[in-house]
Amino acid sequence: xxxxxxxxxGGATGTGIARDLALRGIRSIxxxxxxxxxxxxxxxxxxxxxxxRYVSNDAGSARECMEEADILRQTAPHxxxxxxxxxxxVQGDDENYVADFPNFCExxxxxTTAIPPEAAREMEPLLADETIAAFRVRDGAIDPFMLxxxxxxxxxxxxxxxxxxTQVVGFERQNHCITKVxxxxxxxxxxxxxxxxxxxxxxxxxxxxxxxxAGATTHVLYSMGTLLVTQSRMTQGVIxxxxxxxxxxxxxxxxxxxxxxxxxxxxxxxxxxxxxVAETNLIVEQGSKMIPSLEQTRYIRAYSGVRPLVSQSSxxxxxxxxxxxxxxxxxxxxxLDNFATITGGKLTTFRLMAEKTANLVAARLGNxxxxxxxxxxxxxxxxxKWTEPGIAPSVWFAKPAGKKDKxxxxxxxxPESTIDAIATALRNSNETPNLLTIGxxxxxxxxxxxxxxxxxxxxAHMYNQGALSGPGGVDDIKAFLDxxxxxxxxxxxxxxxxxxxxxxAMHCGLFDLELxxxxxxxxDH
Amino acid sequence: xxxxxxxxxxxxxIKADLAVIGAGMTGMAAALFAVNRKISTALVGQHSAMNFAxxxxxxxxxxxxxxxWDDPWKAIDQVRYDLxxxxxxxxxxxxxxxSLEEVSNFLEGKxxxxxxxxxxxxxxxxxxxxxxxxMVPKTMWNGVKxxxxxxxxxxxxxxxxxxxxxxxxxxxxxxxxxxxxxxxIDFPKSELLEELHPEHVARVxxxxxxxxxxxxxxxxxxxxxxxxxxxALLGMYKSxxxxxxxxxxxxxxxxxxxxxxxxxxxxxxxxxxxNGLGINKIFYSLSTMATKVTRTDGKEFITTIxxxxxxxxxxxxxxxxxxxxxxxxxxxxxxxGICEPLMNLFVTQPESRDGWHRTSLFDPxxxxxxxxxxxxxxxxxxxxxxxxxxxxxLYVAGSILAGSDWMRMKCGSGVAIATALAAVKAIxxxxxxx
Numbered sequence: 001x002x003x004x005x006x007x008x009x010g011g012a013t014g015t016g017i018a019r020d021l022a023l024r025g026i027r028s029i030x031x032x033x034x035x036x037x038x039x040x041x042x043x044x045x046x047x048x049x050x051x052x053r054y055v056s057n058d059a060g061s062a063r064e065c066m067e068e069a070d071i072l073r074q075t076a077p078h079x080x081x082x083x084x085x086x087x088x089x090v091q092g093d094d095e096n097y098v099a100d101f102p103n104f105c106e107x108x109x110x111x112t113t114a115i116p117p118e119a120a121r122e123m124e125p126l127l128a129d130e131t132i133a134a135f136r137v138r139d140g141a142i143d144p145f146m147l148x149x150x151x152x153x154x155x156x157x158x159x160x161x162x163x164x165x166t167q168v169v170g171f172e173r174q175n176h177c178i179t180k181v182x183x184x185x186x187x188x189x190x191x192x193x194x195x196x197x198x199x200x201x202x203x204x205x206x207x208x209x210x211x212x213x214a215g216a217t218t219h220v221l222y223s224m225g226t227l228l229v230t231q232s233r234m235t236q237g238v239i240x241x242x243x244x245x246x247x248x249x250x251x252x253x254x255x256x257x258x259x260x261x262x263x264x265x266x267x268x269x270x271x272x273x274x275x276x277v278a279e280t281n282l283i284v285e286q287g288s289k290m291i292p293s294l295e296q297t298r299y300i301r302a303y304s305g306v307r308p309l310v311s312q313s314s315x316x317x318x319x320x321x322x323x324x325x326x327x328x329x330x331x332x333x334x335x336l337d338n339f340a341t342i343t344g345g346k347l348t349t350f351r352l353m354a355e356k357t358a359n360l361v362a363a364r365l366g367n368x369x370x371x372x373x374x375x376x377x378x379x380x381x382x383x384x385k386w387t388e389p390g391i392a393p394s395v396w397f398a399k400p401a402g403k404k405d406k407x408x409x410x411x412x413x414x415p416e417s418t419i420d421a422i423a424t425a426l427r428n429s430n431e432t433p434n435l436l437t438i439g440x441x442x443x444x445x446x447x448x449x450x451x452x453x454x455x456x457x458x459x460a461h462m463y464n465q466g467a468l469s470g471p472g473g474v475d476d477i478k479a480f481l482d483x484x485x486x487x488x489x490x491x492x493x494x495x496x497x498x499x500x501x502x503x504x505a506m507h508c509g510l511f512d513l514e515l516x517x518x519x520x521x522x523x524d525h
Numbered sequence: 526x527x528x529x530x531x532x533x534x535x536x537x538x539i540k541a542d543l544a545v546i547g548a549g550m551t552g553m554a555a556a557l558f559a560v561n562r563k564i565s566t567a568l569v570g571q572h573s574a575m576n577f578a579x580x581x582x583x584x585x586x587x588x589x590x591x592x593x594w595d596d597p598w599k600a601i602d603q604v605r606y607d608l609x610x611x612x613x614x615x616x617x618x619x620x621x622x623x624s625l626e627e628v629s630n631f632l633e634g635k636x637x638x639x640x641x642x643x644x645x646x647x648x649x650x651x652x653x654x655x656x657x658x659x660m661v662p663k664t665m666w667n668g669v670k671x672x673x674x675x676x677x678x679x680x681x682x683x684x685x686x687x688x689x690x691x692x693x694x695x696x697x698x699x700x701x702x703x704x705x706x707x708x709x710i711d712f713p714k715s716e717l718l719e720e721l722h723p724e725h726v727a728r729v730x731x732x733x734x735x736x737x738x739x740x741x742x743x744x745x746x747x748x749x750x751x752x753x754x755x756x757a758l759l760g761m762y763k764s765x766x767x768x769x770x771x772x773x774x775x776x777x778x779x780x781x782x783x784x785x786x787x788x789x790x791x792x793x794x795x796x797x798x799x800n801g802l803g804i805n806k807i808f809y810s811l812s813t814m815a816t817k818v819t820r821t822d823g824k825e826f827i828t829t830i831x832x833x834x835x836x837x838x839x840x841x842x843x844x845x846x847x848x849x850x851x852x853x854x855x856x857x858x859x860x861x862g863i864c865e866p867l868m869n870l871f872v873t874q875p876e877s878r879d880g881w882h883r884t885s886l887f888d889p890x891x892x893x894x895x896x897x898x899x900x901x902x903x904x905x906x907x908x909x910x911x912x913x914x915x916x917x918x919l920y921v922a923g924s925i926l927a928g929s930d931w932m933r934m935k936c937g938s939g940v941a942i943a944t945a946l947a948a949v950k951a952i953x954x955x956x957x958x959x
Contacts, residue, residue, distance in 0.1 A: 277879045281860060406687055406720055453688070456652065456785060460690035464709065469696045474654065478887055485886040492882060497858040497894075498851045502577065504886065504895075505852070506785050509932035510579050512656045514887040515591060 006196035011041030014202035015151040016354030022158035024369040033167035043305020048140035055104035076378040085139025085238030091130040139238035145387040205270035205306040207343035216334035227261030248286035255389025275302035275490040386442040409454035411447020435480035452503040547847035551923025555945035567808040580790020584659035586935030591889035610928035624946035636797035653697025668780035671752035677704040680754040685721035713738040727761040740774035757781035891933035898927035904951035
């Protein structure tokens with residue numbers, strides 16, 4: 001297999017680079033060991049930063065966010081909910097910080113408007129009575145899955161290739177060049193090699209591990225952040241706690257839900273992260289000072305992501321004081337001419353990160369075509385369509401009476417035709433349609449029932465369609481429900497624990513799935 | 526049909542010897558046992574919980590983690606030995622047998638059940654997994670035999686059903702049951718419907734003409750098969766007649782396959798139990814929930830129930846709490862712990878929420894939260910944190926009890942029915958002593 005550029009990592013940055021290069025006429029292959037956005041790109045708030053979060057400690061990042069957010073509003077409006085946001089302080093918050101905030105914003109060049117607390121509470125009725133100050137900012141929400149899927153779809157339309165579930169296992173090097181990259185299919189263990197002219201390491205928190213495999217060095221710190229998903233949307237816009245960046249100070253609307261976070265916990269291994277009970281308690285306690293009803297509301301899920309922080313100093317102090325800016329390494333000091341690492345940064349600045357990386361690689365390849373992602377609109381395709389909350393029901397409602405097909409996921413109102421469309425799209429990109437892959441490309445299992453019913457219905461439907469045969473369905477449903485479980489374990493209390501009991505009663509109490517052996521449940525017990 | 530006894534006109538207070546709170550399997554069995562022992566009984570609870578019951582009755586199947594037993598009685602002995610906190614450690618085998626016998630005899634004329642004396646049996650679930658259980662509705666019994674013989678069998682489903690795929694079952698079991706075939710047919714007159722609901726189909730099949738129309742569509746498909754399997758929706762009030770008539774029309778033994786909720790056999794069981802008890806023998810207040818239980822100085826319990834017709838109270842000498850776990854609202858989980866909401870009873874539970882669940886849903890060891898619950902003495906009286914009975918006259922039975930992870934150990938109905946009888950006997954004894 002030959003290609004001009006091999007991009008390792010299928011998150012926002014990797015897919016963004018693939019599109020940027022494709023627009024310059026450079027062919028690339030993206031390899032991703034999991035699925036699109038399996039790392040931090042899928043484990044964040046989905047916040048389109050106004051930049052105001054960083055004005056006090058990182059004016060450069062603040063400005064970058066502001067500029068990049070404006071570019072995305074122009075080029076990818078279908079991925080964005082331009083809902084606006086507030087910064088709000090409550091009694092007991094640092095009044096000096098409140099007083100300094102407008103000056104910080106002005107210095108960074110950000111527009112903010114002070115509004116009286118009563119007016120803020122009129123805009124967002126769930127804000128605490130104890131709100132003492134509020135500022136309006138241009139925060140928004142962005143769908144990170146749609147963004148990456150659309151970037152990749154556009155890149156593929158222009159000649160790029162995506163290989164999911166494919167992991168880099170080794171590099172062959174001659175002098176200053178990597179000549180061959182060995183890849184392995186994670187499902188089958190099948191090995192094959194690529195001979196790219198340039199290699200880009202866009203693996204986020206895994207950048208250090210991948211660089212080490214190539215004989216290069218990148219020091220990455222892992223900062224885990226945990227977020228909670230509420231059952232319904234709590235606010236119109238983004239709500240930020242007006243204080244220096246801290247735990248659980250942002251609530252972001254995500255279509256029909258809201259996302260509350262985050263924490264910042266140093267971890268040793270990006271592959272072993274999981275939301276903890278202690279974190280969820282902290283998030284609810286802190287968040288409810290800003291929005292008191294967060295104490296009572298139903299949470300349907302928790303998830304964690306790992307921020308890759310590139311250590312440029314001694315690494316002392318809170319991870320939040322380490323720059324959220326990105327780092328592009330050309331690895332010249334490692335005596336490598338065709339390897340580059342891009343890591344750090346934020347979702348909001350992914351395009352800029354892609355541009356800088358593509359500039360470096362294009363120059364190395366002698367390609368002089370300029371970057372066009374600042375102005376080129378991101379086409380809307382079917383690949384990213386179904387991740388948007390509310391899209392499946394609105395498509396279904398628009399069908400004429402008598403043509404409406406059965407709803408399989410009742411929480412998120414996903415009908416059979418949507419499942420079939422996603423399965424077809426998956427097959428077209430050489431992916432196997434199953435509950436996990438369909439779930440990643442839709443809202444399947446993301447409502448209050450967290451997969452208890454829809455998993456069974458979709459599985460039955462796929463067997464009926466001939467999309468599945470043999471005993472594999474049992475493994476499929478177990479893997480899917482365990483993935484949903486992982487995200488709920490830390491928030492099992494109240495109604496969601498009732499849901500957990502129902503899920504277990506069905507799938508263990510009745511179906512005995514915990515007794516089924518992997519691979520075959522042909523045990524005639 | 527369920528007939529809710531209207532609230533008495535002159536007063537909203539009901540007097541009874543025993544108030545059973547909770548109308549799931551435990552509460553219904555307890556009401557039956559109490560009535561059979563001439564204890565005047567009031568039964569309060571929401572009957573919606575039985576929509577979730579599959580209709581099959583486990584006795585005891587798995588212990589320790591992942592180990593399955595053919596002989597439930599041996600399994601129970603092992604549980605008693607290993608887990609002294611398990612409810613089965615507080616009841617004798619003779620009592621468990623008596624309780625099952627009494628329920629089974631009661632149901633025989635209404636909704637007959639079948640079991641293989643002394644051993645668990647295996648049937649197939651709607652996702653195609655083989656499952657061991659103890660008592661099954663007669664309408665499912667042929668499924669046990671068909672699986673045992675691996676007989677050539679046709680499984681049918683209907684266009685428009687969502688939670689049941691005959692093809693999935695046949696495909697999932699192809700290795701162990703190669704003689705299994707599947708077919709989807711249009712249910713008669715349902716062509717214009719996008720969705721087919723099991724409850725609706727079940728009610729339609731209560732009428733003979735509809736069974737004849739259905740059999741006409743199936744007849745051409747059964748030439749080479751010995752048995753025919755259906756989702757569990759063959760009749761609501763007349764399932765035995767429906768199965769019998771279809772068997773005659775098709776000339777083959779047929780059986781039902783248990784499905785996830787909404788489960789027709791669960792509804793059948795509820796209605797058979799409640800109607801079988803008879804409105805003259807018992808006061809029910811279904812679709813309602815007990816909101817408060819207090820005790821007067823005269824040592825009577827006053828149970829307040831809230832329903833659509835306003836508040837009612839039950840004055841009783843004894844109360845049996847059969848309110849279930851989280852789904853039945855017998856236990857409530859907050860961020861900081863689990864409580865029993867009605868009487869604030871002491872709940873045995875892991876030290877913190879960290880210890881409630883394991884990281885995989887399917888961990889064979891099961892989740893510690895499922896062993897949380899109410900501890901009792903051997904008479905099924907709830908205990909305080911220091912191990913003393915809370916009150917004379919107060920009893921607890923069923924899944925709310927600590928120590929039994931019914932979902933993993935496959936002992937849900939067994940614990941429900943056996944502890945209901947044990948508690949009722951204790952109530953009877955206490956009454957006689959006074």
